[in-house]
Amino acid sequence: MDRRLIVMAAGMFAIGTDSFVIAGILPQVAASLGVSIPVAGQMVTLYAISYALLSPTIAALASHWPRKRLLLAGLAVFVAGNMMTALATGIGWVLASRVIAGVGAAMYSPTATATAAALVAPERRARALAVVIAGLSSATALGAPLGTLIAGFGDWRATMWFVSAVGAVSGLAVWATLPAIPALPAATLGQRLAPLKDSRVALTLATTLFAYAGAFSVYTYVGVVFDRATGASPQVLAGLLLAWGLAATFGNLVAGKLTDRLGSRRIIHGALLLMLANFALTPWSSAQLWTAVPAVVIWGLCGWGLLVPQQHRLIGLAPAAAPLLIGLNSAALYVGVSTAGVIGAAGIALLDRHQVGFLAAGLVAAAVLMAALADMAINKAARRHAAAGAGVAA
Structure with missing residues (x-):
């Protein structure tokens, strides 16, 4: 390495x-x-x-x-x-x-x-x-x-x-x-910021924001969301978080290899759909330890496995603006993390602490929509570029 x-x-x-x-x-x-x-x-x-x-x-x-x-x-x-x-x-x-x-x-x-x-x-x-x-x-x-x-x-x-x-x-x-x-x-600052006008970039950043707002709305309150599985034991909760962190590291590294092999689109949609299903099942999977462990492992794998293909997609859209775009992606992630505490608290107040997963699933569903719209914009731009190239060749 x-x-x-x-x-x-x-x-x-x-x-x-x-x-x-x-x-x-x-x-x-x-x-x-x-x-x-x-x-x-x-x-x-x-x-x-x-x-x-x-x-x-x-x-x-x-x-x-x-x-x-x-x-x-x-x-x-x-x-x-x-x-x-x-x-x-x-x-x-x-x-x-x-x-x-x-x-x-x-x-x-x-x-x-x-x-x-x-x-x-x-x-x-x-x-x-x-x-x-x-x-x-x-x-x-x-x-x-x-x-x-x-x-x-x-x-x-x-x-x-x-x-x-x-x-x-x-x-x-x-x-x-x-x-x-x-x-x-x-290049001028205006030239550096030009990619922000691109709908493909904006939709990709929106995907990151919604996905991590959903994921961390559960993480922020993981102690109370999974209290039935842990029996309110700090040691058991620490074990769950360790499993989450190890899965996150593994998922991140595997996502890099898979993205190079399969492209970013499949990994992005696969990770998001698994996250969506996983969070939707959290009210039930968080009730017992034997279901909570696979739930947090899938959460860690997909949540951190999403970051690499998202950055890969952004760099592919505008290689010359890579630092700016990755900076914006980091910003979108941290905005999602920053707002997750408020969102999760609202979910606990409006629903129940064990049902915050429903709210997280809704936010991840919005991320799925943003990713699909980004795909459409990317494909449309590729067709337009191909048509322009064919016109020049003719």
Whole structure:
């Protein structure tokens, strides 16, 4: 396996750990700083909003930077933000530091995935994306539990130092391993943003947003949705989440190979339809442990297996705008994650905690529709291009 991809995946592991570990240390943060858990929970919100808003913006504005320099700058800002979190003495500084960490993540993540695609031949592009994204998905299985364990032995600040250390080591590896990668060809900001006018791009991004809003509306409240299966045992719940994270990592890597072999369309629709059926059955599958385990495994496989073909599709639509489009896809994902908490809470209030899966299934159904409309737009553009080529040849 290309060690350059592994190095960039290590940085994604740090970013993913930072995204997912906060939920496990919120009670400690709240008690330490003398605030309520909902107030401390804004650490997650501000990080996600910073990441979502700035990923496409930085990808467009910093496109003239050499890729290696942008990767290193992103990790430097990310590490600085996490060190600031570890040292902060009040909730105001903690929240400000999460915005800074989000800026660093927004600089690094789209650049890493776009660079991975640029380092390999087109027929290996999806597998390269899968390797780098595996750093993000493996953070759910390894990074977040390890960070929570560190907080248990020490305190939440030790966890933030751990995330900082992983980011710093990744930065050193990027500096020592990656070759100099030139910036994108010169273009105006308007030219860089031109793909946003393309309905194929807009519909693909909408697919990501709806799919992950649905998936994380359940994940945010997984403890109460699956409480019958776990018997409200933290240990059993941790086991379920470990199964979810391992399935996510495996699904992500398999999706890369399958996308290179079969194309993105089949993998996107297959993953979405399985997710739709799985969430629709959650009110029943969450009742017993023997049905909950396969439910979370299918959820992890399909949820994270969707990300690679989505990015592969976007890069194929406009290769020259790859960093911007991947930044926008990351933004769509994080907007979905950010809104999932509100959506899931509404589902619990309007329906029942065990029926949030119905709401998730509805959102994934919207993603299926967006993907189908994207297919139609892509096919229409291909026919138009073929007709134009035939006209020129005549």
